Amino acid sequence: MKRINLKKIVSIIAGALLMVSVVIPAVGKAGTRTTSCYKGSALMWSNDHVTFSYNGKSVTSSYAYQDGGAIFPLTMSLKGIKMVSKTTTQRSYQGRYLGGGGIPTPWGNANLISQTKTMQTWVRSNGSWTANWVG
Numbered sequence: 001m002k003r004i005n006l007k008k009i010v011s012i013i014a015g016a017l018l019m020v021s022v023v024i025p026a027v028g029k030a031g032t033r034t035t036s037c038y039k040g041s042a043l044m045w046s047n048d049h050v051t052f053s054y055n056g057k058s059v060t061s062s063y064a065y066q067d068g069g070a071i072f073p074l075t076m077s078l079k080g081i082k083m084v085s086k087t088t089t090q091r092s093y094q095g096r097y098l099g100g101g102g103i104p105t106p107w108g109n110a111n112l113i114s115q116t117k118t119m120q121t122w123v124r125s126n127g128s129w130t131a132n133w134v135g
């Protein structure tokens with residue numbers, strides 16, 4: 001009859017537990033988030049959104065969109081949002097807006113005053129994000 005090697009069994013169980021404790025935290029760091037950076041009031045507003053997936057080591061995918069609006073006589077033109085930098089651990093988007101006061105026409109806004117603003121959003125591989133006005 002063969003002898004059971006208790007040391008070997010304990011070593012195998014300890015190794016299996018160690019592997020489980022290493023794998024589980026990595027799974028817990030993965031996810032998908034959507035940012036929302038709102039600026040404005042009830043009369044004029046803008047909002048950049050970035051939806052991104054991450055796994056703790058990299059940003060695996062992302063896309064962005066913007067919305068905004070204004071109540072007459074104010075105007076808000078969405079000038080688009082685009083990715084301006086991309087690394088394994090971080091991506092950056094910039095959204096541009098043209099806000100003004102005047103009259104919207106079929107040929108564009110006839111603004112008496114206008115100002116272009118840029119919102120920048122950074123998303124990171126750990127699920128965090130920041131956003132602020134850069135112009």
